[in-house]
Amino acid sequence: MKLSVLKETDKGETRVAIVPKSISKLKGLGFEVVIETNAGSNAAFTDEEYIKAGATIATSSSEAIDSADVVVKINPPTPEDIALLSEGQILISQLFHLLRPEITDALKSKGVKGLSLDAMPRISRAQSMDILSSQSNLSGYKAVICGADNLGKIFPMLTTAAGTITPARVLIFGVGVAGLQAIATAKRLGAIVEATDVRPECKEQAESLGAKFLTVEGEGVLVEGGYAKEVSQEYLLKQKEVVNKSLSQADLVITTALVQGAKSPILISQEQIEMMKNGSVIVDMAVAKGGNTALSKADETVIHNGVKIVGISNFPAQIPTNASELLSRNIDTFLSHMVSEDSFKWDMEDEITIGTLVTK
Numbered sequence: 001m002k003l004s005v006l007k008e009t010d011k012g013e014t015r016v017a018i019v020p021k022s023i024s025k026l027k028g029l030g031f032e033v034v035i036e037t038n039a040g041s042n043a044a045f046t047d048e049e050y051i052k053a054g055a056t057i058a059t060s061s062s063e064a065i066d067s068a069d070v071v072v073k074i075n076p077p078t079p080e081d082i083a084l085l086s087e088g089q090i091l092i093s094q095l096f097h098l099l100r101p102e103i104t105d106a107l108k109s110k111g112v113k114g115l116s117l118d119a120m121p122r123i124s125r126a127q128s129m130d131i132l133s134s135q136s137n138l139s140g141y142k143a144v145i146c147g148a149d150n151l152g153k154i155f156p157m158l159t160t161a162a163g164t165i166t167p168a169r170v171l172i173f174g175v176g177v178a179g180l181q182a183i184a185t186a187k188r189l190g191a192i193v194e195a196t197d198v199r200p201e202c203k204e205q206a207e208s209l210g211a212k213f214l215t216v217e218g219e220g221v222l223v224e225g226g227y228a229k230e231v232s233q234e235y236l237l238k239q240k241e242v243v244n245k246s247l248s249q250a251d252l253v254i255t256t257a258l259v260q261g262a263k264s265p266i267l268i269s270q271e272q273i274e275m276m277k278n279g280s281v282i283v284d285m286a287v288a289k290g291g292n293t294a295l296s297k298a299d300e301t302v303i304h305n306g307v308k309i310v311g312i313s314n315f316p317a318q319i320p321t322n323a324s325e326l327l328s329r330n331i332d333t334f335l336s337h338m339v340s341e342d343s344f345k346w347d348m349e350d351e352i353t354i355g356t357l358v359t360k
Helices: 020-028 047-053 061-066 079-084 101-110 124-129 131-150 177-188 202-208 233-249 270-274 320-338 351-356
Strands: 002-005 032-036 056-058 070-072 090-093 113-116 158-160 163-165 169-173 192-196 252-255 281-284 300-304 307-311 357-359
Touching: 002 061, 020 032, 020 047, 020 320, 032 047, 032 061, 047 056, 056 061, 061 079, 079 101, 090 320, 101 357, 124 320, 124 351, 131 177, 131 252, 131 281, 131 307, 131 320, 169 177, 169 233, 177 192, 177 202, 177 252, 192 233, 233 270, 270 300, 270 307, 320 351, 351 357
Parallel strands: 002 032, 002 070, 032 056, 070 090, 090 113, 169 192, 169 252, 252 281, 281 307
Antiparallel strands: 113 357, 158 163, 300 307
């Protein structure tokens, strides 16, 4: 089988789906690997490194797709990509099929089997294949560094001859993979960290990393597929009351809340932003799905009433070498699971296959 890796074309995207280190593993599975020229250049992987690892280079995306049995990329295919695909080919990428039905419809009409990386079930044996977790981990780290860059003060307490600098206060909304890494990073930098989440079971995890967990009284929130299901307005109002004191004292706020297949919930209203300290910063990690604050804008920094709201839609693209390495490991592990004796096994009783195969 021939597997082709495409160069990402989305604005601001710097990652690549497969790195040279994965080529030998893919060849061991029976793949001949083709890389579109310069696909890894923004992540510091050269064509020469791919060739040395055993891959061949395609001069264009059309050449890469035309010769492929399997096409791999990170982001959803463009209309141009889909036009080049043909019946019987397999596409592996994020497809966001709950939000982008037009893509799955187009793949179905062309007879392309679509495996959606973002639909990986959140079960123990799929953890090593879960790109959302691997990328969120890096995002949580980078969000804190971004917040530190935008904040006019340092994180740790510092005692000097001129006096003592008090530690920064950090508040984190959402204690998933990204939130936990944000807690750990902020604590390592010396901040006082508080965290809140609609899932009460997150309390122990947050506290184990040194954060104070802000508990909301009321019924626990149902979790489905690793995500909180949409939360009632009553519960969100209670959460707002609990966090308002911490929000007014925070120097840096990081929001991470996502709802699978839906727009991100608004956790911080304009009124709440106006009660925050002058010079404080919000880093909205959910801005690509609509944002967790009332004023967030994708890939823009908004300043309102002295509060800076930073919206970055693709944090992993800011650390493309590590992000690509983790992505590549996720994808080559997924292919190891899907392939047997040089062909896809299509086990329709397997939870991973059923979860990720969105067109067939």
